[in-house]
Amino acid sequence: GEDVEQSLFLSVREGDSSVINCTYTDSSSTYLYWYKQEPGAGLQLLTYIFSNMDMKQDQRLTVLLNKKDKHLSLRIADTQTGDSAIYFCALVYNTDKLIFGTGTRLQVFP
Amino acid sequence: GAVVSQHPSWVICKSGTSVKIECRSLDFQATTMFWYRQFPKQSLMLMATSNEGSKATYEQGVEKDKFLINHASLTLSTLTVTSAHPEDSSFYICSSWTEESAETQYFGPGTRLLVL
Numbered sequence: 001g002e003d004v005e006q007s008l009f010l011s012v013r014e015g016d017s018s019v020i021n022c023t024y025t026d027s028s029s030t031y032l033y034w035y036k037q038e039p040g041a042g043l044q045l046l047t048y049i050f051s052n053m054d055m056k057q058d059q060r061l062t063v064l065l066n067k068k069d070k071h072l073s074l075r076i077a078d079t080q081t082g083d084s085a086i087y088f089c090a091l092v093y094n095t096d097k098l099i100f101g102t103g104t105r106l107q108v109f110p
Numbered sequence: 111g112a113v114v115s116q117h118p119s120w121v122i123c124k125s126g127t128s129v130k131i132e133c134r135s136l137d138f139q140a141t142t143m144f145w146y147r148q149f150p151k152q153s154l155m156l157m158a159t160s161n162e163g164s165k166a167t168y169e170q171g172v173e174k175d176k177f178l179i180n181h182a183s184l185t186l187s188t189l190t191v192t193s194a195h196p197e198d199s200s201f202y203i204c205s206s207w208t209e210e211s212a213e214t215q216y217f218g219p220g221t222r223l224l225v226l
Contacts, residue, residue, distance in 0.1 A: 031213050042116075042203055042219040043154075050213075088153065096142065096207060098215055100153045 002026040004101040022072040022089035029091035116218035133204030139184035140206040148201040160187040
């Protein structure tokens with residue numbers, strides 16, 4: 001089956017950039033997603049990228065996709081304390097099902 | 111964007127009782143909804159796909175007799191945890207694709223279940 005891996009934890013200083021990485025094994029997903037989950041809450045869709053794109057920028061967020069290496073990343077510019085949360089990458093499999101990465105806990109300190 | 115709601119947001123029950131969780135699409139019709147389970151500090155795991163007017167399809171390892179899914183209308187899917195036990199304590203989240211946005215899946219706010 002599909003494996004989607006993320007590093008568990010990332011700690012950054014407020015104002016710095018954060019880069020959250022995601023690696024996967026199956027490259028058939030048409031879209032690749034980044035979701036944010038705050039403590040005790042549901043999932044918030046942050047952004048997504050079409051599989052034929054290499055990069056997508058959306059305000060402070062930049063998504064990079066390296067299909068050859070099966071690597072997806074999310075860069076958050078000017079990270080704020082409100083960005084502290086768990087971030088999940090997700091891919092589509094079997095046409096309409098999402099498989100989630102293991103999640104990266106981002107901690108932003110002043 | 112599309113809104114998916116869940117009810118209740120929190121439920122505490124005694125071991126052996128059954129708990130029903132509702133998932134509603136508020137401003138769109140959802141022929142298919144998905145149910146996920148998330149244990150503390152873990153990722154979301156797909157439990158089943160709920161299909162309006164037909165039987166749900168369950169992922170491998172998920173007991174269909176324990177997690178009953180009913181999708182009787184285009185805006186409502188329910189998940190019933192039957193004879194709940196402490197190991198069923200988890201965060202249950204539903205989601206759906208929308209007709210307008212075939213690229214994105216919208217998630218409900220989740221239901222936290224604690225079985226004592």
